[in-house]
Structures are given as structure tokens and as C-alpha cells.
Amino acid sequence: xxxxxxxxxxxxxxxxxxxxxxxxxxxxxxxxxxxxxxxxxxxxxxxxxxxxxxxxxxxxxxxxxxxxxxxxxxxxxxxxxxxxxxxxxxxxxxxxxxxxxxxxxxxxxxxxxxxxxxxxxxxxxxxxxxxxxxxxxxxxxxxxxxxxxxxxxxxxxxxxxxxxxxxxxxxxxxxxxxxxxxxxxxxxxxxxxxxxxxxxxxxxxxxxxxxxxxxxxxxxxxxxxxxxxxxxxxxxxxxxxxxxxxxxxxxxxxxxxxxxxxxxxxxxxxxxxxxxxxxxxxxxxxxxxxxxxxxxxxxx
Amino acid sequence: xxxxxxxxxxxxxxxxxxxxxxxxxxxxxxxxxxxxxxxxxxxxxxxxxxxxxxxxxxxxxxxxxxxxxxxxxxxxxxxxxxxxxxxxxxxxxxxxxxxxxxxxxxxxxxxxxxxxxxxxxxxxxxxxxxxxxxxxxxxxxxxxxxxxxxxxxxxxxxxxxxxxxxxxxxxxxxxxxxxxxxxxxxxxxxxxxxxxxxxxxxxxxxxxxxxxxxxxxxxxxxxxxxxxxxxxxxxxxxxxxxxxxxxxxxxx
Numbered sequence: 001x002x003x004x005x006x007x008x009x010x011x012x013x014x015x016x017x018x019x020x021x022x023x024x025x026x027x028x029x030x031x032x033x034x035x036x037x038x039x040x041x042x043x044x045x046x047x048x049x050x051x052x053x054x055x056x057x058x059x060x061x062x063x064x065x066x067x068x069x070x071x072x073x074x075x076x077x078x079x080x081x082x083x084x085x086x087x088x089x090x091x092x093x094x095x096x097x098x099x100x101x102x103x104x105x106x107x108x109x110x111x112x113x114x115x116x117x118x119x120x121x122x123x124x125x126x127x128x129x130x131x132x133x134x135x136x137x138x139x140x141x142x143x144x145x146x147x148x149x150x151x152x153x154x155x156x157x158x159x160x161x162x163x164x165x166x167x168x169x170x171x172x173x174x175x176x177x178x179x180x181x182x183x184x185x186x187x188x189x190x191x192x193x194x195x196x197x198x199x200x201x202x203x204x205x206x207x208x209x210x211x212x213x214x215x216x217x218x219x220x221x222x223x224x225x226x227x228x229x230x231x232x233x234x235x236x237x238x239x240x241x242x243x244x245x246x247x248x249x250x251x252x253x254x255x256x257x258x259x260x261x262x263x264x265x266x267x268x269x270x271x272x273x274x275x276x277x278x279x280x281x282x283x284x285x286x287x288x289x290x291x292x293x294x295x296x297x298x299x300x
Numbered sequence: 301x302x303x304x305x306x307x308x309x310x311x312x313x314x315x316x317x318x319x320x321x322x323x324x325x326x327x328x329x330x331x332x333x334x335x336x337x338x339x340x341x342x343x344x345x346x347x348x349x350x351x352x353x354x355x356x357x358x359x360x361x362x363x364x365x366x367x368x369x370x371x372x373x374x375x376x377x378x379x380x381x382x383x384x385x386x387x388x389x390x391x392x393x394x395x396x397x398x399x400x401x402x403x404x405x406x407x408x409x410x411x412x413x414x415x416x417x418x419x420x421x422x423x424x425x426x427x428x429x430x431x432x433x434x435x436x437x438x439x440x441x442x443x444x445x446x447x448x449x450x451x452x453x454x455x456x457x458x459x460x461x462x463x464x465x466x467x468x469x470x471x472x473x474x475x476x477x478x479x480x481x482x483x484x485x486x487x488x489x490x491x492x493x494x495x496x497x498x499x500x501x502x503x504x505x506x507x508x509x510x511x512x513x514x515x516x517x518x519x520x521x522x523x524x525x526x527x528x529x530x531x532x533x534x535x536x537x538x539x540x541x542x543x544x545x546x547x548x549x550x551x552x
Contacts, residue, residue, distance in 0.1 A: 053373060060400050061366045068363025187359075201305055220357050223327060223336070226320060248316030252323045257359035258335055264362070264397035266334040275326050282322075286315055290308050297304040 015103055019111020024118045027081055032119065035073055039127050042069050047134050055142045059171045060263065062138065066131040067180060067259040074124055074188035075216065081119060082195035083208035085112050095300060106292040109196065113288055116192045124185040132173065139172035179273045180262040186280030187256035191216065193287035194251065200295040219253035222246060251283050334397060337450075356394060365394040369401065372408075381413040385439060392446065399454045402447025410440025410464050437468045455486030462495065472502035476510075493517060494529055501532045511536040518548060 046065045050058040089095040098108060143165055150161050195212040202208040226247040227233070229240060255276060262268060330336045355364045372387035388405035395401055414436035423429050444461040451457055462478035465471040476499035483492035497517055500510035514533040517524045530548065537547045 049370070054404075056400050057369070057373075057404060060398065061369065064362040064366030064395075068360045068366065071359060072363070201301075217354070217358060220359050223323075226323065230320075230324070247320060248313050252327070253359060254336060255323065255326055255330065257361070258330070260359070260362040260395070261335045261337070261397050264395050265399065266397055269333060272329055272333050272335075275329060279319075279322065279326055282319070290311065293308050293311070294301075294304055297301055299301065 010104065012107065016107050016111045016114060019098070019103075019108060020114035020118060023085065023112050023115025027115070027119050032077065032081060033123070033126075035077065036123065036126055036130075039069055039073055040130055042066075043130055043134050047138055051138075055138075055168055056171045058138065059135065062131075062135060063177070063263040066127075066134075067177075067184070067263060070124065070127045070131070070181065071184050071187070071257075071259060073127065074120055074184055075191055077123060078116070078120055078188040078192040079195050079209060079212045079216065082112075082116050082192045083199055083202075083205045083212060085116070085196070086199045087202075087205040087208075090300065099300070105296050109200075109288065109291055109295055113193060113196055113284075113291075116196075117189055120185060120188045120192060124181060124188070128181045132177075135173055139168060142168050176262045176266075176268050179268045180259040183256050183258050183273070183276055183280070186277050186284075187253065190251060190253075190256070190280050190283045190287070193284040193291070197287045197291040197294070200291045200298060215250060216253065218246060219250045220257070222250045222252045223254045225250075226252070252279075255279060337396060361394045365391045365398070365401070368394070372405075376408060376412070379416060381409075381416060381436070384408060384413065388443065392443065396447075396450040399447060399451050399457050402443055402451070402457060403460050406440040406443040406447070406460060406464065408440075409436050409443060410468055414440070414468070437464070440464055441469065453485050455482045455489070455492075458482035458485060459489075459492065462499070466499060472499045473504075473506065476500040476503055476506075490521075490523065494524060494526070498528065498532055501536055507536055507539055511540055511542070515548075 043062070043066050047058070047062055050061050053061065086095070089098075095108075099105065146161060146164055146168070191212065194215060195208055198211045198215075199205070199208040202211065225243040228235060228243040229247050235243075258268065258276065327336065368387050368391045372384050372391065375381075375383045375387060388401070388408070391401050392398075392405060414433045417432035417436055418429050420429055420432070423432070441461075441464055444457060444464060447457045448454070448461060458478050459482040462475045462482060465478060466475035476496050479492055479496035479499055483489070483496055486492065493513075494517060497510060497513040500506055500513055503510065511533070514529060514536060518529060518533055533548055536542075
């Protein structure tokens with residue numbers, strides 16, 4: 001007696017994982033990680049130039065440039081890599097092979113999104129490690145110089161040296177940089193999810209890129225639009241309508257620009273950090289759901 | 301498909317309406333913690349290039365500030381003081397929470413640029429040279445005042461402000477107040493209360509208060525029995541005619 005073949009499950013983590021790892025491999029083959037070399041050049045080159053400045057200026061510049069570059073690179077990577085994913089699969093016809101198997105479309109999108117998030121996670125981690133290594137190296141060099149100068153100028157009080165070293169250490173690494181880096185990752189994750197949503201109805205990769213880049217710029221002004229809408233400013237009704245639309249449609253990307261102030265010494269509390277990444281996770285989830293709704297009705 | 305996109309658009313608006321209160325709450329939490337306080341407006345636009353402004357709007361404020369700071373450093377190496385002043389103005393607008401930028405900008409203006417103005421060989425008129433020097437002192441002072449307005453609890457900025465008032469503008473009353481503020485915000489720097497008292501001793505009309513402050517410090521901690529404090533305390537004793545039995549013992 002022949003038994004019936006087992007029906008494929010409606011949801012499978014392992015299928016999503018396979019799709020995610022394949023997406024990551026595919027992106028890695030596109031030599032996307034080469035941009036990390038650019039980042040390394042920027043951070044190392046910057047630190048060599050900064051050696052001309054005082055150590056406080058040098059560390060501040062290093063943090064400003066590195067975190068700024070991390071934000072630029074991860075945001076660009078999120079938009080460009082995600083915008084290419086669906087059109088490329090359609091062009092290569094791999095999407096038909098995948099969806100012909102018992103793979104629901106929401107799983108296909110989840111796999112793609114997780115693959116991109118893995119790429120962003122690895123990139124952010126590698127950049128953060130490079131940045132912290134250069135910061136540590138420069139800190140060690142400045143402290144070693146201080147010890148050498150003390151040995152040369154016999155009679156320098158050890159308390160003065162200790163105070164100087166404490167100042168160097170306080171100016172270099174501080175733990176607030178870590179939440180700063182994590183928030184940069186969440187901003188990139190938001191952009192990836194948003195771009196995936198756009199690409200479900202986009203007619204080409206270029207269209208998805210342009211729309212996402214426009215959203216990126218407008219998103220940084222969303223908070224201003226929201227204030228104009230809700231703070232009772234004296235503006236024309238149609239202007240209020242326009243700014244309300246901007247506030248409702250676009251994400252508030254300034255909420256994820258904490259690194260600017262972290263570099264300046266503003267401390268991040270755990271509550272603030274969790275709320276910020278919670279908002280990021282909410283955006284990622286909702287844009288993914290929207291992508292699923294549109295993609296499920298798309299004719300391929 | 302079009303129907304679906306329309307439904308998603310409506311959902312997007314609904315999501316927007318649901319998240320706006322949450323975003324406003326997070327915005328308030330951020331501002332309370334000192335985040336998102338930089339003023340990016342038309343005033344800034346008039347000071348930086350269009351690309352710089354777009355970059356600042358795109359969440360790269362600190363990055364743009366760092367690049368402009370490097371430009372300012374190059375301007376310093378070329379002794380272009382006017383350009384430096386303009387760049388410092390922009391950098392501090394972009395990064396108002398960075399005490400380092402306020403401090404360094406003020407130091408460059410009040411110490412380096414002012415000195416260069418005084419020794420400017422291209423200007424034979426000494427009055428004009430001194431006037432230019434004074435203008436740079438005032439520029440340095442203004443930078444620190446704005447820095448303190450943005451970072452009111454920063455002891456380092458208060459201390460720098462005190463030093464500038466004392467060494468460049470001879471405003472000892474102001475310096476006394478600023479040193480005291482620095483001491484209040486950084487109790488680990490034990491010399492700050494002494495500095496505040498020293499400046500108070502040079503502030504006309506506040507000698508009695510200065511004496512009380514110096515005497516309090518003298519009595520509070522033997523570590524304060526330093527030559528500077530003893531000399532000023534004796535000076536105040538003489539000035540105020542303190543009875544011999546209440547005076548501090550003469551040092552051997």
C-alpha cells in the first residue's frame with residue numbers, strides 16, 4: 001500500500017535559512033565586501049593624517065569620520081544590494097525555480113531580507129572592529145609616547161602622567177560607541193526592509209534605488225515635517241496637509257542618527273537605546289509585511 | 301495589483317498615524333537625553349556648501365563637522381584666521397554638544413589669532429592692531445559662552461572660560477564665578493575652588509567675600525596651605541584689617 005507523500009509545511013525556518021544563506025552567498029559573489037577595503041583605507045588614512053592634531057582632536061575626528069562612514073556605507077549597501085535582489089532573480093529566472101517549489105512568497109521575501117540583514121550585520125561588525133582596532137592602536141601609541149617622554153624628562157611626577165593617561169583613555173574608546181554602532185545597523189536594516197517593499201512593486205532596480213534614496217533624504221526631514229504638522233505652527237492648510245502626508249508616509253530616520261551626538265560625548269541610557277532599536281525593529285517588520293502583501297499579488 | 305498597492309498605501313498611512321505618537325515620544329526622550337539638539341536651518345545653509353548641507357541633513361552632521369574641522373586645521377597652518385573663524389562657527393553649529401570643538405575654537409581665536417593680530421607686521425597702526433586683538437578675545441569669549449549655553453554642566457568649558465576672562469580680559473569677578481561653576485561641576489579638581497577664591501580676591505568690592513572663601517579653604521584642608529592661597533589670604537587680612545588674633549600664623 002502506497003502512503004501519501006507528506007505535504008510540505010506552510011512555514012519552514014530551514015527553508016528561510018537556506019534562502020538567506022544563498023542570498024548572502026550571492027551578494028558576496030558580487031564582491032560587495034570590497035567596499036570594506038575603502039572603509040579601511042578611509043579609517044587608516046584618516047588616522048595617519050590626524051596624528052598631526054592633539055590627541056583629543058585626533059580621537060574626535062577618528063570617531064566622527066569612522067561612524068559617519070559606517071553610516072554612509074551601511075545605508076548605501078542596504079539600498080543598493082536590496083534594490084538589485086528581486087529584479088536580478090527575475091532576470092536570471094531563479095525566482096521561478098524557487099517559487100515553483102513549495103515555497104510561499106512570504107518565505108521567499110523573508111529569506112531575501114534575512115540574507116541582506118546578515119550581509120549588513122557582517123559588514124557593520126567588520127567595520128566596527130576595524131574602527132575600534134585603529135582607535136585602540138592610536139590610544140596605545142599616544143600612551144607609549146607619553147611614557148617615553150616621561151623617561152626622557154626624568155623628574156616628571158607620576159601623578160601627572162597618570163592623569164594624562166586617564167585623559168587619553170577617556171578621550172578614546174567609550175562604551176557608548178557600541179550602542180551607536182548597533183543603531184547604525186538598525187537604520188540600515190530599516191532601509192533594507194523599505195527597499196525590499198519598494199522593489200515588490202518597482203519595475204526596475206533603478207526605480208527602487210531612486211525611490212529609496214529619495215525616502216532616505218526625506219526621512220531625515222520627517223521629524224521637521226511632523227513638528228510643523230502637530231506643533232500648531234502658523235502655516236497654510238495645504239502646507240499642513242503636505243507635511244502631514246510626509247510625516248505619515250516616511251520613516252523618521254533622524255531617530256537613528258544618534259552617533260553624531262554619541263561622538264560628542266552624549267551618553268546613551270539603556271531605555272533610550274532599547275526604544276530606538278525597538279522602533280527600528282518595528283519599521284523592519286511592518287515594511288516586510290507590506291512587501292508580502294504587494295508581492296503576494298504580483299504577477300511574475 | 302493596483303488595488304493591492306492602494307490597500308498598502310492606506311495601510312502605510314494607518315501605520316503612520318499609529319507610529320507618530322511613538323516617534324514623538326522617542327523624539328522627546330532623545331532630546332531630554334541631549335540628542336537631536338543641533339539646529340539645522342537656513343542660517344547653517346548660508347555657511348556651508350550645498351553638498352555639506354545635504355550631508356548634514358542626511359544624518360552625517362558629525363562627519364561634515366570633522367571634515368570642516370580638518371579644513372580649519374589647514375587654515376590654521378596657513379594662518380588664515382578669518383577663514384578659521386567662519387569654519388569654527390559652522391563646526392560648532394553642526395556639533396554643539398562637542399565641548400572639544402568649542403574649547404579648541406575659542407583657544408585658536410583668543411590665543412593664536414589674537415596674538416597674530418597684535419604682531420601683524422602689515423598693520424603699522426598699533427591702535428588698530430590692539431583693536432583686532434581685542435576682537436579675537438571677544439570672539440573666543442563668545443565661542444565659550446555659546447559652548448556653555450549648549451553644555452551648561454561641562455566643567456572643562458567653565459574652566460577655559462574662567463582662564464580666558466582672567467588672562468585675556470582681566471575680568472576677575474567673571475573669572476571667579478566661572479571657576480566656581482567649574483568647581484561645582486567637577487569636584488575632583490581640587491584646585492578649582494582655590495582658583496575661584498584667588499580671582500575673587502582680585503575682584504573689587506568683594507574682598508570680604510574673598511577673605512571668607514580663602515579662610516574657609518585654609519581651615520577645611522591642610523592640602524590647601526599652598527603658597528598662593530596663604531599669600532592671598534594675608535593680603536586680604538591686611539586689606540580688611542583683620543585682628544591679629546584671627547590671622548593665620550606666619551609661615552616660617
